[in-house]
Amino acid sequence: MPMKVDLRRVITHKITESPIRRVVYRMSRDQRVNDNWALIFAQEQALLHGCPLEVVLTLTPSYPMANQRHYSFMLQGLVEVERGLSELNIPFRVILNEDPTSAFEQYVRSNGINLIVSDFDPLRIKRRWISAINQMEDIAHYEVDAHNIVPCHWVSQKVEFGAYTIRPKVRRALEEFLTEFPPLKKQSCFDRLGLQPTSWQEVEAGILADPSVKPIEWLAPGEASARQRLSQFVEQKLKGYSERRNNPTLDAQSNLSPYLHFGQLSAQRVAIEVARGAATSPDSEAFLEELIVRRELSDNFCYYNPRYDSVEGFADWAKKDIELHRDDPREFIYTREDLEQALTHDPLWNAAQTEMATRGKMHGYLRMYWAKKILEWSPTVEEALATAIYLNDKYSLDGRDPNGYAGIAWSIGGVHDRAWFPRPIFGKIRYMSYNGCLSKFDVKAYIAMVTAGKTR
DNA sequence: ATCGGCTCGCGCAA
């Protein structure tokens, strides 16, 4: 029987000589039942060894910076995951523990599990989970990139310098990796495990999420809503996307990034639908460039550069310039609190910050302007970087994501960008100005939309 | 409205 999952998508960390008794997919980055290569691979292994499969997800009650906005979106998605898995007779368990590594190990040990499938995530915290599992004795461990279309570890083995260096590698590989997903099978040997429904009330009660950042109302969580948004985007918004996407007064963006971040939607599914919905056009090209090349580049940046969220991770030429301009006078200096409260002299920046704080999302074009101004108005580049990451991780639904770290490093640290005409504070890091925004879109209209709570 | 200069370094052709 041919394997369903391309083995180039799989990192084999450990194998065991012992017969496989029980298989677990530790779901983390890819919180969905459909279109999930890690789940497909785990089921394939279970069938191969004739043993049962279950899905386990660990939650940390006081995960750093996580608040009600994030937990609400995630937990509603997970309720749907459990329902979908139960239709396939696949048990789903949530382990709520302050120390997810030990709690997961204990669960594995006490239940005789000896094959673990992890989903791929380039961020440090997840790399530590992976190493911890690799320390366990007599366990088979596989890691599957279920998030990218072309697997991150396979497409490149080094830090890529820019989009232009990774683009040809990704494009060349797309033909082989952009395939339809095989269906999951209904599990027959689950009765040895039994389906125990999660008490979601208990989970919610056990989580100590910051209640000051409220859940958002305008985007419904979960796989089904994600698929609805996707069809709506392909049918209604793809046409004209390349012209309209950088104008924050238009409702031109896909708004799929929260779903992609929590893994409620697969980028591969998005690409399949976009390719199916329209012939190749500047619109689909522009969208797929963002969806595929830029996302693959962000994962590459974080995976091969563990300093992705500090100044040491910046481009070498930019680091030199930062030292050169460290003592440049700043015309405006704001504290983190000023910025968080959107209390600057710049009404456009305040509006962008307010949009993020209230709606959990900032328009893609303004994210760059927003981050660059934080550099311009902070006493040091280190503080600017920390503040930009703090605010994005706290308020954006798609915070704590490689895209966010790469985007901020692009804005503040020249990562994946080129040098430009030097100027104070920024050195040769690309500058963006209020006047530039004036010439590109109706700034007043955008501010009015945010004030009225009507941005999309 | 459009254009050129600004600037760095990778990747590839030679």
Place this chain on the structure above:
DNA sequence: TGCGCGAAGCCGAT
């Protein structure tokens, strides 16, 4: 070794 060119720019000249 030389050369082309790059996520979203800026600014001043024409």
